Amino acid sequence: MSKTFYIETFGCQMNAHDSEKVVGTLEHEGYVQVEDEADAGLVLYNTCSIRDKAEQKVFHRLNEYKRLQGEGKKFGVLGCVAQQEGERIFEKAPYVSLVAGSASYRNLPEMLRRLEAGETRITGLDDRQTDQAFETEFIARTNPNRGYITIIEGCDKFCAYCVVPYTRGKERSRTSASVMVEARRMADMGYTDIQLLGQNVNSWRDPSGRMSFAELLTAVGSIAGIRRVRFTTSHPRDFTRDIVEAIDATPTLCDHIHLPVQSGSTAVLHAMAREYTREWYLERMSWIHGAKRDISITSDMIVGFPGETDADFEQTITLIDAVKYDAVFAFKFSPRPNTPAVHMADSIPDAVKSERLRILMDRQREIQREHYGRHLGQVVEAMVEGYNEARGQVVGRSTQNKTINFTASGERPPQGSYVDVRITQTLPNSLVGEALMNAVPFVPVRRAADFVVLN
Template identity: 80%
Template sequence: MSKTFYIETFGCQMNAHDSEKVIGTLEHEGYARVQDEADAGLILYNTCSIRDKAEQKVFHRLNEYKKMKGEGKKFAVIGCVAQQEGEKIFERAPYVSIVSGSASYRNLPQMLARLERGEERITGLDDRQTDETFETEFVARTNPHRGYITIIEGCDKFCAYCVVPYTRGKERSRAAASVLEEARRIADQGFTEIQLLGQNVNSYLDPSGKMSFAELLAAVGSIPGIRRVRFTTSHPRDFTKDIVDAIDAVPTLCDHVHLPVQSGSTAVLKAMNREYTRDWYLERIAWIKAARRNISITSDIIVGFPGETDQDLEDTATLLEAVGYDAIFAFKYSPRPNTPAVAMADSISDDIKSARLQILLDRQREIQRVNYNRHLDEIMELMVESHNKSRNQVVGRSSQNKTVNFTTNQLILPALGSYQQVRITQTFPNSLLGAAVEVN
């Protein structure tokens, strides 16, 4: 087998960062990455089980790869669908050589060695109860300005609709000293923004007992050279007031909190096993709104969960207005394998789910129109992320995680990763338009 590899990644930012670490590990083991599967000796498919029919999409893609088996290529299915489907993948796609869940990634070097010795069926599926995390210095960072650091893996929440605890295993946190060492290494490499990751990032518990999550945030934000620190995704059950206090106290901590609520109905939240009420959630929102800084709030919503009534939907709609979210990510409920909600009667038709989703999106659009209009004539500091040459615009992102398209009079466009002061000249429900504040 040629020691070249091609990797395809699907799913969340956690999956994307997992792939950065997998790529770095493979390269450390002497493999060279290629951009076309036709040139690869090893093809890896990093999978996600959150979306509907995810496993069907995996097997469809594997069937497309099947024709390459005769070319001596090897195949690996890793990630959440790999853990979910397990050795059934070998049965349905016998040309696959490695099936590994994310809790076993730290064993990749041994799995690769076994593959090179000619083993045909190699699994990493038995580590969901491990206390170890996947820590490596060998990370192939794809964004040259924003560095991602996973501080906690797995999930112990067992929400009724979610497959993550079954695919990523129990919660296990990295030692604060290890996180800070990686953060300092990132800063030394020239990164100015760090994003801390976890399925429930604020559920972080330092194994050494030295730092709370809020203290870790503040420590990362105090590292020389770091101008912005973000974190995602928070769980309301573990969102504490000291997180808000840290954002107020440390200017490098971005003034943005993503706090998924999923539903504004206490009855639906109970059915979802979220273990908080509407009022309990709104208390956390009150902490955020009472901060000295203007902290942007975004959320996730599931529409059409089994048993959801018209009144439950209205409870969610009124929650949108009570919070005044700057953005929501809203989805129709679909059952996931191995979750408690699979056994619930899903009597809400897809048409009704679609109609309810549109109701929420229409209300949220009006909320965002008002929210974004407040930024008119404001001067924001943006990190430059890309250039839209067709429109002669620069695309930047604010500390509040808002996208701003802006123009500049400079002959040379500002470099990617640089910071630019921009005055907002026009507002839209999902983005802002501005002009660079030129320095004489």
Template identity: 80%
Template sequence: MSKTFYIETFGCQMNAHDSEKVIGTLEHEGYSRVQDEADAGLILYNTCSIRDKAEQKVFHRLNEYKKLQGEGKKFAVIGCVAQQEGEKIFDKAPYVSLVSGSASYRNLPQMLARLEAGEQRITGLDDRQTDETFETPFVARTNPHRGYITIIEGCDKFCAYCVVPYTRGKERSRTANSVLDEAIRMADAGFTEIQLLGQNVNSYHDPSAKMTFAELLAAVGSIPGIRRVRFTTSHPRDFTKDIVDAIDAVPTLCDHVHLPVQSGSTNVLRAMAREYTRDWYLERISWIKAAKRNISITSDIIVGFPGETEEDLEQTATLLEEVGYDAIFAFKYSPRPNTPAINMADSIPEEVKVKRLQILLDRQRETQRLNYERHLGEVMELMVEGHNRQRNQVIGRSTQNKTVNFTTTQPILPATGSYVSVRITQTFPNSLLGEALAS
């Protein structure tokens, strides 16, 4: 087998960062990355099972490239669909040689050695109860300015609709020293923004009992050279006031909190096994709104969960207006394998789910329009993310995680990763327009 590889990543930011660590591990084991499947000896698919029909998309992709098997190429399915489907993948796609869930990534070097030795069916599927995390110094970070650190893996929440506890295993946290050591190495390498990751990032519990999550946030934000620290995704059950206090106290902590509510109805939240009420959630929102800094709030919403009534939907809509989210990510419910909700009667027709989703999006759009209008005339510091040459604009992101397209009178456009002060001149429901201030 040629020691070249191609990897395709599906799904969330955690999957993308997992791929950075997998790529780094492969390269440390002597593999070279290529950009085309046809040039690779090993083809990996890092999969996500959150979205509807996720496994179908993976098998479709595998089927597209099975003709390459005759050229001696090897295939690996890793990630959530690998854990979910397990050895059934070998039955559906016999040309696959390696199937591994994310909890087994730390064993990747040994699995690669077995693959190179000619083994045909290698699995890493039995580690969901492990206490170990996937820590490696070999991370192929794709962005030289913004980097990610996974501080907690797995999930213990078992929400009725969610497959993550069954695919990523139980919650297990890295030590605070391990996280800080990696953050310091990143700062020394020139990174100025760090994002801490976890399925429930604020459920972090330091195995060495040295730091709370809020204390870890503050410590990362105090590292010389780090200008921005973000974290995602938080769970309301573990969202504590000291997190807001840390954001107020440490200027490098970004003034943005992503706090998924999923529904504004306590009845639906109970059916979802979220284990909090609407009032519990709104209490946490009140902490954020009482902060000295103006903290942007975003959320996730599921519509059409089994048993959701029109009254439940209206409660979600009124919650959106009461909180005044800067953005939401809203989805129609779809049953996922192995979850408790799969046994619930999915009684809401698809066309009703589509209608309900649009109702929420329309009402949220007006809230966002008003929220973004408040930034008119404001001066923001932006991190440059790219350039739109056709429009002669620069693309930047604020500490509140808002996208700003801006112009500059300078003959040379600011470099990606640099920081620029910009005055906001025009607002839209999802973005802002501005002009760079003379430096």
């Protein structure tokens, strides 16, 4: 087998960062990444099973390239679908040689050696009881401006609709010392924007007992050279007031909180096994609304969960009216394998789910149009992420995680730099502005040899 590899990633930011660690591990083992399946000796698919029909997408992609098996190529399925389907993948796609869930990535070097020795059915399918997180210094970071650090893996919440506890195992936190070492290393490499990741990032518990989650945020935000610290995704059950206090007290902590509610109805939340009430959630919203800083709030919602009545759905609408989210990511309920919701009678017609989703998003769009208006005339710091050549605009992002499209006279600021922008127009999903004439972009110092940029 040629020691070249191709990897394709499906799904969330956690999966994307897992792939960064997998790529770094492979490169450390002497493999070279290529940009096309046809050029690779090893073809890997890092999969997600959160969304409906995720498995079908993976098997469809495998089927597209099975013809390459005759050229001596090996195939591997990683991630959530691998853990969920297990050895059944070998039956459905016998040309696959490696099936590994995310909890087994720490064993990748050993699995690669077995693959090179000619084994054809290698599995890394740890049960959810493993206590070991995947920590590695060999990370090929795809984003040269924003760096990601996983601080907790797995999930112990067992929401009725969610497959994550079954595919990623139980919660496994890294020590605060380990996280701080990685954060300092990234700052030394020139990263100024760091995002802490976890299925439930605020469920992190320091195995050494030294820090709370809020204290970890403050500590990372205090590292020299770091300008922005984000964290996602939080769970309402573990959202504490000191998180808001830390954001208020630490300017480098971004003024944005993503706190999925899923439903505004306590009855539906109970059916979902979310283990909090509407009132519990709204109390946490009151902490955020009462902060000294203007903290942006975003959320996830599911419509059409089994048993959701018209009255339950109306409770969701009244909740978004009360909270005034800056963005909502909403989806129609679809049952996922191995979850309790699979056995619930999905009594709500798809047409009703679609109509509820339309109503929710139409109302949220109205709220965003009004709520974004508060930024008109403000001066907002934007980190440059790219350029819209067709419009002649620079594309940036605010600390509130909002897209800012702006014009800049003279030489355009480089990616990764920070520019003060006066907002001249507000749209439901973005801000428009002009770079201040006297603003000198802050450009972070970066040693190119210290990171790998992937396509």
